[in-house]
Amino acid sequence: MKKVMGHILDDRQKQVSVAGANERTIDCNKASLAGSVSQRACVFCGSRVVLYPIVDALHLIHGPIGCAAYTWDIRGSLSSGPELHRLSFCTDLQERDVIFGGENKLYDSIIELVDKHQPKAAFIYTTCIVGVIGDDVESICRRVEREKGIPVIPVQAPGFQGSKKDGYKVACESIFKLVGTKNKPYTPAKSINILGDFNLAGELWILLEYYKRIGVHVNATITGDGRVDDICNAHNAALNVVQCSGSMNYLAQMMKDEYKIPSMRVSYFGIEDMSDALYDVARFFKDDDMMEKARELVKEEFSRLIPQLAWYKERLTGKKAAIYVGGAFKAISLVKALRLIGVESVIVGSQTGTTEDYELIKQLCDEGTIIVDDSNPVELAHFVKEKHADIFIGGVKERPIAHKIGLGFCDHNHERKEPLAGYEGMINFAKEIYATAMSPVWKFTKLVD
Numbered sequence: 409m410k411k412v413m414g415h416i417l418d419d420r421q422k423q424v425s426v427a428g429a430n431e432r433t434i435d436c437n438k439a440s441l442a443g444s445v446s447q448r449a450c451v452f453c454g455s456r457v458v459l460y461p462i463v464d465a466l467h468l469i470h471g472p473i474g475c476a477a478y479t480w481d482i483r484g485s486l487s488s489g490p491e492l493h494r495l496s497f498c499t500d501l502q503e504r505d506v507i508f509g510g511e512n513k514l515y516d517s518i519i520e521l522v523d524k525h526q527p528k529a530a531f532i533y534t535t536c537i538v539g540v541i542g543d544d545v546e547s548i549c550r551r552v553e554r555e556k557g558i559p560v561i562p563v564q565a566p567g568f569q570g571s572k573k574d575g576y577k578v579a580c581e582s583i584f585k586l587v588g589t590k591n592k593p594y595t596p597a598k599s600i601n602i603l604g605d606f607n608l609a610g611e612l613w614i615l616l617e618y619y620k621r622i623g624v625h626v627n628a629t630i631t632g633d634g635r636v637d638d639i640c641n642a643h644n645a646a647l648n649v650v651q652c653s654g655s656m657n658y659l660a661q662m663m664k665d666e667y668k669i670p671s672m673r674v675s676y677f678g679i680e681d682m683s684d685a686l687y688d689v690a691r692f693f694k695d696d697d698m699m700e701k702a703r704e705l706v707k708e709e710f711s712r713l714i715p716q717l718a719w720y721k722e723r724l725t726g727k728k729a730a731i732y733v734g735g736a737f738k739a740i741s742l743v744k745a746l747r748l749i750g751v752e753s754v755i756v757g758s759q760t761g762t763t764e765d766y767e768l769i770k771q772l773c774d775e776g777t778i779i780v781d782d783s784n785p786v787e788l789a790h791f792v793k794e795k796h797a798d799i800f801i802g803g804v805k806e807r808p809i810a811h812k813i814g815l816g817f818c819d820h821n822h823e824r825k826e827p828l829a830g831y832e833g834m835i836n837f838a839k840e841i842y843a844t845a846m847s848p849v850w851k852f853t854k855l856v857d
């Protein structure tokens with residue numbers, strides 16, 4: 409344990425631990441230490457990644473063009489219909505607007521965009537500079553809403569107000585303003601809302617197929633391939649099934665308080681968690697027929713997958729992985745999925761994990777695995793070298809860390825192009841880990857101290 413602490417700032421020591429019976433509980437759920445160069449993104453970015461996949465809404469960023477460029481097309485977030493979300497609109501605030509205010513520019517921009525694109529709703533994001541100059545974005549949104557007759561929702565997300573996690577909360581509050589505002593003529597009794605899948609590479613469509621096979625109606629997808637009208641009707645579902653709980657717990661809780669909709673936490677990564685998700689939903693509806701169909705589906709997929717996974721396991725056994733992702737729940741699924749193909753997780757960290765998440769990780773991992781909350785490039789690079797990891801699994805900001813130290817990288821976040829969820833996803837994941845970890849190119853790279 410002493411060895412891993414060498415490169416950690418004093419005030420961050422308690423946010424790092426190792427798996428093992430006598431190790432202490434990790435410190436987490438706190439603001440990033442100033443100057444530590446956290447891997448976390450800003451509040452605005454947090455709100456943007458959650459709302460972005462609502463494909464028939466207008467997304468307008470009130471701020472400098474840099475904020476828009478930073479989050480432009482930030483996720484795959486595939487759509488089966490409109491693609492308005494992929495256009496990144498911005499008021500492009502300049503020096504003059506900072507001095508005299510940007511309210512007129514904002515009003516004119518929303519009106520022009522609504523007239524041109526006829527969106528179902530508009531999300532207006534405030535950024536750091538708007539938090540500083542104090543434009544009254546709320547009143548402009550109300551005015552346009554009255555004039556144009558669509559929901560125009562201010563997303564109050566100045567970047568400096570906290571971290572990405574605070575942005576998730578802001579996004580949930582914005583979505584909640586739509587929930588309950590419309591009733592579709594009919595919503596089947598056995599219907600769920602899927603919360604926290606963002607359809608990065610089409611995984612939502614895989615899940616829809618599974619749920620259809622076991623007889624569950626999906627009422628709204630929040631927010632992957634999301635539609636404003638479905639979200640407005642989300643209060644009529646019987647259950648919220650929440651993945652990526654870091655971003656969607658707030659919404660689930662608000663819907664529980666207001667509409668008495670229960671929620672359950674699931675993960676769709678790895679075959680164990682995917683199967684549990686289907687069984688848990690069937691159990692919730694107390695439906696024997698649904699449970700039987702879930703069992704059949706799992707059996708069929710297992711018999712198809714297990715021989716293929718065995719092939720990968722044989723070749724990957726002994727490889728070591730470093731995991732650093734946004735939500736800890738995803739990290740837990742990754743540890744299990746990697747174990748299935750013979751890969752040991754030697755570093756497991758997240759940006760936003762809770763004490764319960766980290767305790768679970770500690771129990772799940774082999775003794776000595778480094779567990780870290782809200783890490784930074786210096787720590788991660790040192791951990792990876794110390795533990796001799798063969799592959800790094802993370803998001804867009806972890807990719808350069810891996811490549812700089814000559815390590816294979818697997819994107820498990822915004823930019824991936826292959827679905828990694830569900831049973832198909834597990835095979836894609838195994839293929840990617842195999843292709844990356846076994847690539848001969850690593851013979852020509854060396855770790856630099």
Ligand code: SF4
Nearest residue numbers: 450452475535536567
């Ligand atoms: S930190 Fe501020 S300036 Fe930077 S992207 Fe976030 S909102 Fe924009």
